[in-house]
Amino acid sequence: MDFLRPASWEEALAAKAEHPTAVPIAGGTDVMVEINFDHRRPEYLMDLGRIADLREWEVGAESVRLGASVPYTRIMENLRTELPGLALASHTVASPQIRNRGGVGGNLGTASPAGDAHPALLAAGAEVEAESVRGSRLIPIDAFYTGVKRNALAPDELIRAVHIKKADGPQQFAKVGTRNAMVIAVCAFGLALHPKTRTVRTGIGSAAPTPIRAAVAEEFLNAALEEGGLWDSGAAISPSVAREFADLCSGACNPIDDVRGTASYRRRAIGVLARRTLSWTWESYRGTSRGVEGVA
Amino acid sequence: MPNGTPTRITQGTRITRGAIAKGGIGESTLRPDGALKVTGEFAYASDMWHEDMLWGHILRSTVAHAEIVSIDTGEALALPGVYAVMTYDDLPTEVTHYGLEIQDTPVLAHGRVRHHGEPVAMVAADHPETARRAAARIKVEYRDLPVLTDEASALAPDAPCIHDNRTDDHAPHVPHPNIVHRQPVRRGDVREARRRADVIVTGEYVFGMQDQAFLGPESGLAVPAEDGGVDLYIATQWLHSDLRQIAPVLGLPEDKVRMTLAGVGGAFGGREDLSMQIHACLLALRTGKPVKIVYNRFESFFGHVHRHPAKLRYEHGATKDGRLTHVTARIVLDGGAYASSSPAVVGNAASLGVGPYDVEDVDIEVLALYTNNPPCGAMRGFGAVQACFAYEAQMDKLAKQLGLDPVEFRRRNAMSQGSLMPTGQVVDSPAPVAELLRRLKALPMPPERQWESSEGTDVRQLPGGLSNTTHGEGVVRGVGYAVGIKNVGFSEGFDDYSTARVRMEVVAGEPVATVHTAMAEVGQGGVTVHAQIARTELGVAQVTIQPADTRVGSAGSTSASRQTYVTGGAVKHACELVREQVLERGRRTFGASHPAWSTAELLLEDGRVVTDGGEVLADLVDVLGDEAVEVEREWRHRPTEPFDRHTGQGNGHVQYSFAAHRAVVEVDTELGLVKVVELACAQDVGKALNPLSVHGQIQGGTTQGLGIALMEEIVVDPRTARVKNPSFTDYLIPTILDTPTIPVDVLELADEHAPYGLRGVGEAPTLSSTPAVLAAIRDATGLELNRTPVRPEHLTESQDCWLPDIAG
Amino acid sequence: MRVHFTVNGRPQRADDVWEGESLLYVLRERLGLPGSKNACEQGECGSCTVRLDGVPVCSCLVAAGQVEGREVVTVEGLADHARQRSDAVSTDSRRSEDGELAPIQRAFIDAGAVQCGFCTPGLLVAADEMLERNPNPTDADIREALSGNLCRCTGYEKIMDAVRLAVARQAEGV
Secondary structure, eight states: OEEEOOSSHHHHHHHHHHOTTOEEESSOTTHHHHHHTTSOOOSEEEEOTTOGGGGOEEEOSSEEEEETTOBHHHHHHHOTTTOHHHHHHHHTSSOHHHHTTOBHHHHHHHOOTTOSHHHHHHHHOEEEEEEETTEEEEEEGGGTEEETTEESOOTTOEEEEEEEEOOSSOEEEEEEOSSSSSOOOSEEEEEEEETTTTEEEEEEESSSSSOBOOHHHHHHHHHHHHHTTHHHHOOOOOHHHHHHHHHHHHHHOOOOOBTTBOHHHHHHHHHHHHHHHHHHHHHHHHHHHHHHHOOO | OOOSOOBOOOOSOEEEOOSSSOOOTTSOOOOTTHHHHHHTOSOBGGGOBOTTOEEEEEEEOSSSSEEEEEEEOHHHHHSTTEEEEEOGGGOSSSOOEEOSSSOOEESSOOSEEOSTTOEEEEEEESSHHHHHHHHHHOEEEEEEOOOOOSHHHHSSTTOOOSSSSOOSTTGGGOSSTTEEEEEEEEESOHHHHHHHOSEEEEEEEEEOOOOOOOSSOSEEEEEEOTTSOEEEEEOOSBHHHHHHHHHHHHTOOGGGEEEEEOBOOOOTTTTSSOSSHHHHHHHHHHHTSOEEEEOOHHHHHHHSOEEOOEEEEEEEEEOTTSOEEEEEEEEEEEOTTSOTTHHHHHHHHHHTTTOSBOOSEEEEEEEEEOOSSOOEEOOTTTTHHHHHHHHHHHHHHHHHHHTOOHHHHHHHHBOOTTOBOTTSOBOOSOOOHHHHHHHHHHSOOOOSOTTEETTEEOGGGSTTGGGOOOSSTTEEEEEEEEEEEEEESOOTTOOOEEEEEEEEEEETTEEEEEEEOOBOOSSSOHHHHHHHHHHHHHOOSEEEEOOOBTTSOOOOOSOTTOHHHHHHHHHHHHHHHHHHHHHHHHHHHHGGGOTHHHHSOEEEETTEEEETTOOEEEEHHHHHTTOOEEEEEEEEOOOOOOOOTTTOOSOOOSEEEEEEEEEEEEEETTTTEEEEEEEEEEEEOSSOSSHHHHHHHHHHHHHHHHHHHHTOOOOBOTTTOOBSOOSTTTSOOOOTTTOOBOOEEEEOOOOTTSGGGOOOOSSHHHHHHHHHHHHHHHHHHOOOOOEESOOHHHHHHHHHTTOHHHHO | OOEEEEETTEEEEEOSOOTTOBHHHIIIIISSOTTSOOSOSSSSSOTTEEEETTEEEEGGGSBGGGGTTOEEEOGGGHHHHHHHHHHHHOSOOOOOTTSSSOHHHHHHHHTTOOSSOSSHHHHHHHHHHHHHHOSSOOHHHHHHHTTTOOOSSSTTHHHHHHHHHHHHHHHHTO
């Protein structure tokens, strides 16, 4: 095993080009477990910890450019307004110690369906900034997850940042685990209201081979909100619409039975989380618009 | 040959009492090892270090049941940095197996593996990574054998024997060679009693496999000595039991295997069996170098026995006025591939299977199986835990059928001093079962909806916690009660004794007592209590606790809630003998100076000899002079007898201990997530020698019971018998956010047969905690819940049928 | 490889480090600082918690090579660390009675929060950092801050007591 310590982003790209099998390590919260448990002996470990740029973020007009290694703790503390869904998801990541080290880049690199950031990124809308010596590109989050623990990165590419749309409405994230802290998701759900575009986006974790959106459920809800004029009136969403949305989210799942939970439970739970997060976000949306509309 | 002792031995400490308190029994004196433990200086077994030491690593089977066709160690040996590779063929003597009760466990597999993770070969190398790489190069060829995973497959007529040609004591008496031990308990006439019953309830229950999950993984350091022997620094529960099993395999007399207790990071039963002791010694003797072995968490899950999973079938009957008529039970414990302490676990489950209730007509059968599942043995509660989970569920079921409050129903049937156990043994010390329940029932309820705060919803107070799954939706509160009975000490005629060596002398002008035992301090606070006993008995301020080792006689196991009773009893006894000698010396020297020396009852207090009237006769310093007084003695509790193999009758137990719990839970009924809001415990401890430690034991035991109720289970694939979750990622134990406040109400009703009237504390709270939590969840959900741990899907499955999208 | 970093205020150097070694291994086996414990080596128990540039992390998940040039505080340096902190905020540099322990260490002993003690070093590092950040925590805050540290012996009640005790003593300026 060789330990590569690039001092700059350019050096890192050059090293990755030279050694495409090099495993990048930042927070180490995935890679080191695999090394400690003898599951993996990469030829090269590449420490990204010396590249300060990766731990910084910029808030732009439309989106936040979040460095790949910004620790979850920083997201929770500093980006609650701009990225409320991701901030909530960050708060559910493992333990305080892990949240102090791990970042979204690691979640994306590992691309486990159980990664906590994914549903929030899918719901908010995001692009992954991937770069190699060949150049830089933005990969839409919907196209990023390509299989179980597989992603759209080329062997010579590294994740530099994630561009996440700033919230233009309420966002929520909820995750089921069999413990009240420090737990890997049995399943997770993210939901974001986008009043500007009058759309709702979702993200589902741990209930399919990859993180997914519940596309049919989104279409149904977008149509129902539009037809009912609810974006304008701020009126309550009817129980039947909420129920149908929840059922469609359940239907979007393609889960498995494993030691953490059964497929049927995951499907069910996603429905419950979908209904609840819709209710929380919509109530919040109504709360902010109620003053104007005065709806019951 | 390396010389000297390793660095970092910190067991045993000099203690100075506080200025005001006397530091005797009944006070919450502080741990003597506390300062070392908070500064990181306390040396646990995994912290041991020796110049020039090697790292040992064990290769384990990847399959549960197979013939070993061949093992090729050539490539492993060729790796630079590797000093030794050993297999069964390299064992030095004819003794190649060990075991607590039955010597059926091979040190390294011989021609066959019987469970996933069984040790097959081992390596010593100069770095742990070198050892791991070498182990990975050992080629083992397996030929699969049929896998036995449950009662049906283990007891099938054509089932292969897990152990051929058994010669153990139980073998002639069991109906099938894959039954380790079977114990019936029969009393009265159940058929007749059934006729008197107005209500009969039956239930089938499943108890999952729990892991002790002590935080300090198995580890030790073996140092070869110039005399051909070996010094072993080890985390264990019972040095002398280890020694008895280790020495014959090494081919050494016991006095050439010198064992010293290294710091123990928790035990809970999981260190009663050997883990890497023999392996480290063998590698050290083979290489002539010190060898350290430290399991990682993955290995730890394979490196010790677990709590027996169980299937339990109960029938309870009662009259309309709420009196139990009869109880029948059949309990099948899965002992896995090797016996460990299965026979004793069977004895406990059988004799305690009715619970703390008066029932005249009883028919119980308990058996432990040999299967290809992971071996199971001792864990806190030891057979009584599984039974309590089931009989308490039955009691609630009966109460419901009778329309009685569950606490009132229990009270009507609660045993008391003078009650007869189903084994015919008289309960001859206080048994305040009804009083414990009464106290819990009288506690105020924790406030409702504690998640609502002025700043909005605090999800940390809700089911799901930080995962933000509910803001109150679907949340229903439930309350449940349970009570249990546990035996204290080793039972069934076992010669259960402890040894203590106590010395008293003048050091730097002050009388000092030194206590030396082989008691394994595993965190329970035995060292604190020993010093308190010495202060109380000998009237000294300063007590030195010697490191536990095999230079003193056995202190028995740190298990069965027995250490304060038995080794505490031995320390007390040795102190009394020291006191007699001191007084005798005083009489010889000063007797002529004061008539009270020969007429009064004399005590040692505050460094002086005083009369029971408080008159000071002499300073201990003057009585002792420059000559020490030292006594080493074995001490035994009153004897027990084996249970009759057919009827289970017999005075099998030393002492009983009782605890009860009230659980208040909040359940998210839609997601099946549970938050335990409060888990109150009432327990009779006879006499709290150290109240702070007693509370710690009760709260810790309670939390382990909560774990098995809600999350803890080793999941074994029913097809392959492979363990599916050997890690802390998927074997979950409660975090601080899963654990509620645990109010503790301690009763002190003395047992006149025990030292100071004390009652063993450690295990009873682990029994009733689980069924109380289950009862509370049943109360909240109305579900039957016959399995523990309860998983979210168990709380929601019944709802699936009315979700059309899922049913389709 | 060779790694240089600062541990508890002292520059340290570790030679012949295998590239896959964790900071935890280097501390324990190469620098003679075994206070940080190796209980799970997968970030699921917190027993190996240290401060890395001030931030609590699981040292089992930090590759040794990643700490080059950085600052680590372990349980062995906790008392000094806490003393420097209190000296910095107050000119009154009174020391606690025994002088050698951080207030949180003293509180763990006094409250009976230590049994087997294997989780204790990690809990102390985490709890001390919380007290630094949040001198007046609610029970829920304490539980959240310590939710990455497993304890198998105590049922956490005495640990809660210990942190509350340390908070109270801190408020009284003892």
